[in-house]
Amino acid sequence: CTHYLFIVVVAVNSTLLTINAGDYIFYTDWAWTSFVIFSISQSLMLVVGACYYLTFTGVPGTATYYALIMTVYTWVAKGAWFALGYPYDFIVTPVWLPSAMLLDLAYWATKKNKHSLILFGGVMCGMSLPLFNMVNLITVADPLETAFKYPRPTLAPYMTPIEPAVGKFYNSPVALGSGAGAVLSVTMAALGCKLNTW
Numbered sequence: 123c124t125h126y127l128f129i130v131v132v133a134v135n136s137t138l139l140t141i142n143a144g145d146y147i148f149y150t151d152w153a154w155t156s157f158v159i160f161s162i163s164q165s166l167m168l169v170v171g172a173c174y175y176l177t178f179t180g181v182p183g184t185a186t187y188y189a190l191i192m193t194v195y196t197w198v199a200k201g202a203w204f205a206l207g208y209p210y211d212f213i214v215t216p217v218w219l220p221s222a223m224l225l226d227l228a229y230w231a232t233k234k235n236k237h238s239l240i241l242f243g244g245v246m247c248g249m250s251l252p253l254f255n256m257v258n259l260i261t262v263a264d265p266l267e268t269a270f271k272y273p274r275p276t277l278a279p280y281m282t283p284i285e286p287a288v289g290k291f292y293n294s295p296v297a298l299g300s301g302a303g304a305v306l307s308v309t310m311a312a313l314g315c316k317l318n319t320w
Contacts, residue, residue, distance in 0.1 A: 126287035147248030154295040155254070161299035166310045168218050172225050176239070182230035185243075189222035221237065221247045225311075240311045248307030252299030253299040254259060 172185035173191075193216040228243035229235075 124183075148222055157295045158252070158299040158302070161252040161255045161295075162248075162303050162306060164218070164255070165221065165227040165248050165303045165307050167232070168251065169225065169247045169316075170219060170310040170314040172222050172247075173239060173311045174317050176225065176229055177236055177315045177318050180234060182226045182234070185222040185229070186219060189216070189218040217251065217258045220254050221251045224250055227233045236315050240308060240315055244308035244311035245304045247311070248303030248305070249300040252296045252303055255299075256296050 168189060172188045174184045175188045176182070178184075224246040225243040227241065228246060229239045232242070234236035
């Protein structure tokens with residue numbers, strides 16, 4: 123029972139984190155910085171829960187199933203955007219699924235080797251999610267235009283969207299997010315596997 127409760131708790135927290143992480147779609151001077159931080163946070167939340175679930179069941183494919191749970195939870199929670207009159211573009215696309223598939227692939231290809239899952243799966247998941255996240259951003263409407271078109275009634279004056287200063291902080295947010303994510307995701311993958319030994 124504790125195992126399944128943990129899975130639900132992590133999935134719910136993943137959803138909450140994802141909803142907050144979606145706020146970088148309102149471009150500000152910190153857009154790329156936010157993209158890097160949020161990409162890392164999402165990859166870490168994905169990898170710890172997916173590795174826990176995957177090693178708990180021992181069945182390749184459950185990491186992808188876990189990502190699907192995250193996606194569906196997020197879609198349900200994001201339904202509130204419709205009530206506010208926001209467009210469909212604000213509904214999150216399933217950016218976690220391909221990264222979770224890489225976790226499953228690493229686990230399956232190494233014949234359920236937990237250490238290979240941690241090392242190879244963690245690196246692949248951490249490196250890939252920022253890439254898929256950027257593809258997600260590219261496919262939606264212009265964030266700056268959307269931010270002005272659908273102003274938040276509760277948005278503080280100092281948070282009013284301004285023109286983005288692309289490259290002001292980092293020249294390549296995807297590369298930075300992937301590099302940091304690849305290192306940190308290995309640690310979180312190890313944590314996810316370790317939680318099964320309680």
